[in-house]
Amino acid sequence: MELKAYLLLAAAVFAIGLFGVLTRRNAIGILLGIELMLNAVNINLVAFARYAAVTAGMVFTLFTISITVAEVAVGLAIVIQIFRVRRTVEADHLNLLKG
């Protein structure tokens, strides 16, 4: 397979994830879209690393995967905390800071 095929696949998954982030109302749904986008970036990194035989890309993928897990843990904790206070996880309803 060409490198182009992997990059196109990753671009498609990224676009789908972006669609999810833009259209979901539920905060957890938005987080799922972000997961898909980060996942697409990881495919890009690994594909470039493999085709150029440079391990740096794979090391960076390791870092992005780990950071994403930490991000999800804190993000979901925030969502649950918001839910405790506001009784909603709809992103549109969280406009407390609106002037």
Place this chain on the structure above:
Amino acid sequence: MSLEAVGFWGLAIVLIVSSLLTVLSKNLFHSVLYLALALVTTAGVFLSLNAEFLFAVQIFLYAGGVVTLVVFAIMLTERLVGERVSQMSRGVGVGSLVSVTLFLATAWALTRTGLPSRRAELSGDLTSAIGSELVTRYVLPLELLAVLFLAALLGALYFARKEE
């Protein structure tokens, strides 16, 4: 078609369909299950790129950890509100316009760029190469990652503590 091409297109179709179902399905719980499928398929893509170590990391951390966390969060926020987990989407027209434009722009740029069409020869085991790079050249980011995990752990614990 070679076996490699068949494997790639199989993975690609499953990945794209499960990603679409993740963002489109009405039930948020089903969304998470499709996300798990997408993550496992991504692990398969890593395997097809000779990244066995990342395959294992992806399965353990993403498909194991993240999906469990998200399911947990959905259960919690659903039980407290007593509503259904189904959800509406908004701005589907604008969202699909932006996403399709982004994809087409990326694809257009990719077709105009000279990219390597064959893989470089591997000189030895990738997993051991990643391991030695991690503790030599990238040892500072690795240590920073440990600090980040500690911060994330403390942050999550702080949010999850009992109300006084």
